Structure formats: C-alpha cells, structure tokens
Amino acid sequence: MKQEVKKIVIFGESQLASLAHFYFKHDSPHEVVAFTVDRDYLNSKEHEGLPIVAFEEVEDHFPPSEYSMFLPISFKKMSHLRRDKYEAAKAKGYHLASYVSSKATTWPDLDIGDNCFIFEDNTIQPFVKIGNNCVLWSGNHIGHHTTIKDHVFITSHVVISGACTIEEHCFFGVNATIRDETTIAEATLVGMGAIITKDTKPGDIHLGQSSKIMAKKSMDLDSISHKSKG
Template structure:
C-alpha cells in the first residue's frame, strides 16, 4: 500500500485525479476535502468521506497524509495556487501524478504538485514548474520551460526552447513555434497559433467555425428517408 492521499475538490478534475491516483500510482486515496460552504449533503464521494477543509488537520495529521489539489484553471490558476499554499502552510506534503503512459525524458526537471496525464511527450532538457497541469496528449519540446501554476489542456504543441509564463492557460490544439516566449498571465485559446513572443496579460482567441449554408446530408448526397 502506498502513501495515504487526500484530494481537495469534488469536480470532474477531482474525479479524474481519483481515478489516476487509484489505478496508476502508489497512493491510497482515503478522503476528499473542500471548503466548508461547499460540502454537499452526502457524506461520501467514491465511498470516501468528504471533510471540511478547516477540519482537515484535526482529522488527518499532516505527518501521515499527503494532499493533491484537484482544481482547474479558475482565475488564471490562482485559486489552485492559493489552495496549494494553504495546504503547504498546514504542513502537508503535496502529491504529484505522472502517468505511467507519459514519456518523460530522464533529464526533465519536474516541480512539486504536477499532474501529467497519459500520452504527454516531454523531451530532453525541458523544465516543468510547480503546480502545473498537463492534460492528455501534449508535446513539450526540448529545452522548453513551463513556469509555475500553468494549465495546458490537450494536444497542445509547445515547440523547442519555448517558455510559458507563470499562471498561463493553453487551450486545446494550440501550437507554439520554436523559441517563443509566452508572457505570464496569458490565455491562449483553443486552436491558436503563436509564432511570436507575447506580452504579459494577453488573450489570444480564434474564430469559431461557421455552420455551412448547405446541410450535411445534401452535401453528402444522402437521400432523406
């Protein structure tokens, strides 16, 4: 049996974290915790107790349990960062998850409290900061750096020698060219193509695909039945 783990959160991200830690790590998830105002009427989640965060330390001593903060990118990752700081101030060690199905080159440097899902490729000399989430299927190029408190969604390409500034969010299928530096507090939208350095506090979005004037069945010459 591995170390005992408490997960902060009850969202879909927390549910994913529970699955990954349970089935692909040495951790044993023993409880969930959330702020007291968000504790639901039900007493359990996945048959594990739900504990108010302000009662956590009294019930689960910090020297016997680790904590993982399963929170998304709200407020440009600041909510997750605040909870991580609170957990550390209580004396808990922070858990990390790196999928057994991720490819992480041996000299890659990983910070604390990372969440790296399956099919991520992280090439030589890359550095991943603390409190970083890499959802499934990304490419992190050689010698690139992802700074603290970032959230990279899925099928993102970060080419070689890039730098992603702290607190940034990178959306699904975004592509970042070689040697590009993304400023801190950037929101890179789904499908964006970034080929030049970006300033801090920048938002990049792409146009949504419009519906065509012709229907799918007519275009494909399907007879209505």
Template sequence: MNKTQKLVIIGAGETAEMAYEYFSYDSDYEVCAFSVEKEFMSETSLGGIPIIPFEDLELYYRPDQFETFVALGYGKLNRSRSRLYTACKEKGYTLAKYISSKAFVWRNVTIGDNCFILENNVLQYQVRIGNNVVLWSGNHIGHRSVIGNNCFLSSHVIISGYCSVGDNCFFGVNSCVGDNVKIAEDCVVGAGAVILNDTELGKIYQGNPAIPARVNSYRVFNVRS
C-alpha cells in the first residue's frame, strides 16, 4: 500500500498497538512514532518505533507534516481519550481516523475525526458518527441514528434506527437499543442489556429490559459530572 501520510499514535498500550497494526496494513498512513505523557513513559520505543514525550511532540513531529491519532480506551468514561484529543487539537494537529476496509459504510454516512472503526461494522443510510468515537468489531448502527462524541461501543452492539446517543457513552458487548430511543450523555449500557426507552444522564443500565443501577456512571468511572 502506498503510504502518503505520516502519523503519530498517542498512547503505547494495547489499543495503541492495535491502531499501529490497522493503520500500517489497512490505510495510507505511515506510523512514525508513538507518544505518551512523561509521567507514563517507561520505555523509549515500541516494536522498533520511537516513543516521544507528548509534552515535546511538536518539537520532533511538526503539526504541519504529521497527523495524530489518540489510541486510548474508555478510561474515566472516555475522558482520558477526549482530554488527549483536545490536547492534540490545541497543539495544532489534525486528528486522523481509521475505517476498516472490511466495514460496511453507506455512501451518505458522516464520520468525525479520531474515530476507530474496526472490521464488520455496519453503518447504514444517513448515520452520523461524532468525533473521537470507537466502534470495536461487529456493531450495527441503524439508519439515521446519531452517535455523539467520545463514545465507545465494544462488540456486537445493536443501535436500531432513528436513535440518538449522547456524548461519552459506553456500550458493553451484545447490548441492544430499540428504535427511536435517546441515550443520554455519560450513560453506560452493560453487556447484554436491552434498552427500549429513553435513558437518564449518567446512569448505568443492566438487564433485559434494562433498568438503571443504584450507582451512577460518574462514581464507577471516578469522574466528576
């Protein structure tokens, strides 16, 4: 594959290694470095690729020549990923996105930056995906549904048609949302949960049909609402 663009991956954990694999073998990006904040640096290279302190990144890889991709999971209810996403923007970087060549994305779908969309995802007619969204493998996003910013969908999640998902949400494996449902911001939908009605801000939903847990998502993920 002809590599026409240069990329620095922010992070050096499992998600970053996966991002390196996918960008390297299924995109036109050449991964030139990883970058980690100084307090989290324990190595200076990963797989032969240098790891650069994030605080000094623009001194080594200029924003007008390199793009970045923030490869973190859903820690602190996606706040860790969104914080570094914002920091890259403030440094002047363009944020890359990865869309697997084995995903089905209809022609009028819109997808924001710093998205990581893996294999076997189905994005139907007029779907809109915000910025900094992770769609792990095998999800279905139904027609005209909207996924907000900084969300993380694990695997085999079903979002039916005409749904709206607020920012910073997390969906566990095999969870399901019925037609015309609104998922409020900062919600956590547990593995196998079935959502049939609109949800409330910052709640954790479990079961079939799903009901909110007594503890909220902010407490579980140790974030301030």
C-alpha cells in the first residue's frame, strides 16, 4: 500500500535525532523539513542543514494541520521523559509518524502505533502488536503473538519469544532473552544478557544470566548505563 508522503519535524538535535533524519531521508518517502527543541536548549538556528525552532512555538512555524512530528528520545527515566514529550506533541495536535526500516523483516498489516522507531534487521513475526512510542534498535527477534505496549525501549539482539506480553515502560539490554508466554511487568529493567523464564514484577531490575533481582526499583535509577554505579 502506498504511503502518504508527510513533511516531518524531528524533536531534538542529539545523535538519535541525526539518526532519525538519516533514516527518513534515505529509507522513507517522507521529507524532514526541520528540527525542534525546548527553548532552553535552542543554541543554534539549524541542525543537519535544516532550521531548528523552539518547541514552545513550533506550531507557529510548522502547523500540525500540515506537518507531522517524530520524537526520537532516549530511554532516560524508563522512557518517561520520552512519554512526556510525546504527550506534549500530541496535545499540540501533531500526528506522530513512525519509522520502520525497509531492512526489517515484517509481514503485511503490521500492527504498530505512532512514534515508533524500528531499526534494521529486526524480525517481527506474524500477529505481533506494537504500541505507541516504542524503540526497537537493530537485530531483535520479536516472536509471534507477542504484544509490546507503549513506551518500551528494546536495544539490540534481544530475543522475545512467542506470545509474550511486554507492559509499558520496560527496557531491554543487549542480548536479553525472554521465554515464551512470559509477562514482563510495567517498568521492568531487563539488563544486558539477562534470561527471563517467568513473569516479572513492576519496576524490578533483572541482571545477568541468573536474572538477579536488584533491591532498587528501575525508576530509582538516574541513568541506564554501563558507567552507572550500584
């Protein structure tokens, strides 16, 4: 089915924003026309050769009746920061575009929400449902009949087996593995290389192949990084 060509404003001037610009430019029918950031972070007039304007007044320059928006924001605070800006853009009336790489393996009628960023080499099997505002970095396997709810961030080479349920605000580190028919509760942080064989509890942090559960909750972390302590 032929896609409707959209003119898109990208939020941010980070590496993620530059990646989004690259993918839309080289692998979509859409046209990126500008960037936007919060006024406090507006330090230049252009990014990637395109104008950049304050988010507080973006609709004055690029009205939502004529332009769509894409918000490639990181997983900080278990993607709550991305959710806040997602909701702010929706409140302004913007349609939020999604990007699905042509180099991802998908099937017709992929059930996907808005403002999703699906990178190359993802294998998304039949009957998968992906909610709004999700990021799937490159090289993941999403098994059949799995449901991924809103505001989820999946890094790379994650295996989510068939018929799993991924609740909102979950994060999956590189090479994590989830057993089939498992429910990953809201805001679960699945660390790099973790193997999950049973349902999790909201906010839990699972580390390593033994899936050690930390005493902290995921929302207590300031950062999700290999440089973080404790």
